[in-house]
Amino acid sequence: MTLWSPARLHEALHRASGPSSDYDLNPDATPPDAPLRPAGVLAAFHADDGRLVLTKRASGLRHHPGQIALPGGKVDPGDTDATAAALREAHEEVGLNPAQVRVLGTLPPHRTVTGFSVTPVLALIDGPFAPIPEAGEVEEAFTLPFAHVADPARYRVERRRWRGGWRSYHAAPFGPYYLWGATARILLGLAHRL
Template identity: 65%
Template sequence: MTAARPDPAPELEARLRAALSAPARPSSDYDLNPGTVLPEGRKLRPAAVLVGVIGPEQAPELVLTKRSSRLEHHPGQIAFPGGKQDPGDDGPTGTALREAREEIGLPPALVRVLGHLPPHETVTGFTVTPVVARITGPFAPVPEAGEVAEVFRVPLLHVLDPARFRIEGRRWRGQRRQYYAVPFGPYYIWGATARILRGLADRMAT
């Protein structure tokens, strides 16, 4: 009788926890645009996203969404499950878990939080806390109607390889802005999502 193979997930979790515990500065959509002058006294709204890792050590994947093309803000873009913090949320972790349940039908009981990445400031006036977590079991994604067009997965190793990231640019509000992009197949992952992933990739590479 063949003995059951041990779950290798603890090794992956240990690497992620170690990466998250390292000191680092906050990131922002302005990191590649050092000439940007930000208004003094600006007020940022708190938000959080779930950086959810699912699958075994040999083939871990990252859960992402494609936003509905009918949305007013960021239509059709690739994003983590997440959103702005509500008054009743238990901090960033509570926000990330609530939004993941609402947007993709992920039960909070299947989420084991490993830690947080530094807050990320967006050009839309949010300070986003990325909550990195292990999704501990299979689930059938249920995209939130009108908000999420698709729920999909990307190999974690793809977005943890700094060499797969590139710097691109486009005009925004009359100025050319540079940003990170890490495309995967038909999915163009860019902007804040790619910047957060680049931060995690740099931490895992050290």
Template identity: 70%
Template sequence: MGTIRETLTRALSGTTGPSSDFDFGGAPPGEVALRPAGVLAAFDAVDGRLILTKRASSLRHHPGQIALPGGKVDPGDADEIAAALREAHEEVGLDPARVEVLGTMPAHRTITGFAMTPVLALVHGPFAPVPEMGEVEEVFTVPFAHVSDPANYHVEGRIWRGARRDYYVAPWGPYYIWGATARVLHSLATRIAR
């Protein structure tokens, strides 16, 4: 398969098109201005482990969910890449100087009105996470082999606001990776498998 860098770079040259929380049905609201956001899919440059967070259970939006570090583009951010790097530094203490950005995948439209751009990157050197108090309950890593294998993803669903919503899940140990995070990672796994 080659090195982690080679594998991710090859995946970036593939195509899967944009994705959406509405991929499995349900109509998105009419024309709405999506808010730009960036999330960092940061893989250890040596062993390929992906950094993920468990959001604090006290948060108003997506409490307790597993997520890639990231967030909305703020006025001081140059673009989605800058937002992802800034947020990863704030949320998990990842020094941007240790991050090698490889590129971006097409934006994922979330049900909450964001155009979430996944930024693929490598982390060089040791990384000791520092979870942001009140935002991040836990920082953990997932093996590259789990994230990059499409067979580890399947579709589940639940009733949300009176309608059935289907979504990808990719559970790993005690962590239930689902929704937009799993959808973005599934797109990456599909690109890697081609």
């Protein structure tokens, strides 16, 4: 059993690891030679018990419709950096007040097949918080227990047909939630650091 402690997140930030990519498990795939768009996602854990806030993206969205995701999105012109984008998006998507968030630091960026360089922002949520999904962008907001997120044994490699070929990816399903792709790879990187 993986025990929760906010100190474990602090320690994880000081362990070295490199960037990750949706191409990690698919060495034969060649990433497009185009500039990556910066984005930030918030890996926000409840300080009292370590539950991680996640969303199920609305099915009508252009990027990653219907997928399980960390709150976040692209860095807008008004954002100072990926951390600001992650905090802004978490407030918009699930109603998380930035005043409740204690940012601990960032993990190495993750490259997505959709052309984003996603910076994961590790944070703690202080005090009670009940997510409120933003209609049109978030179909559902929920939490996963720390023991699931932090255990590398919960992650597996799966594959499916995509754009005429086979694509492998990480997955860590939990009950009705199919955690996979970029979000699963980012969280697996954190689990290895823990």
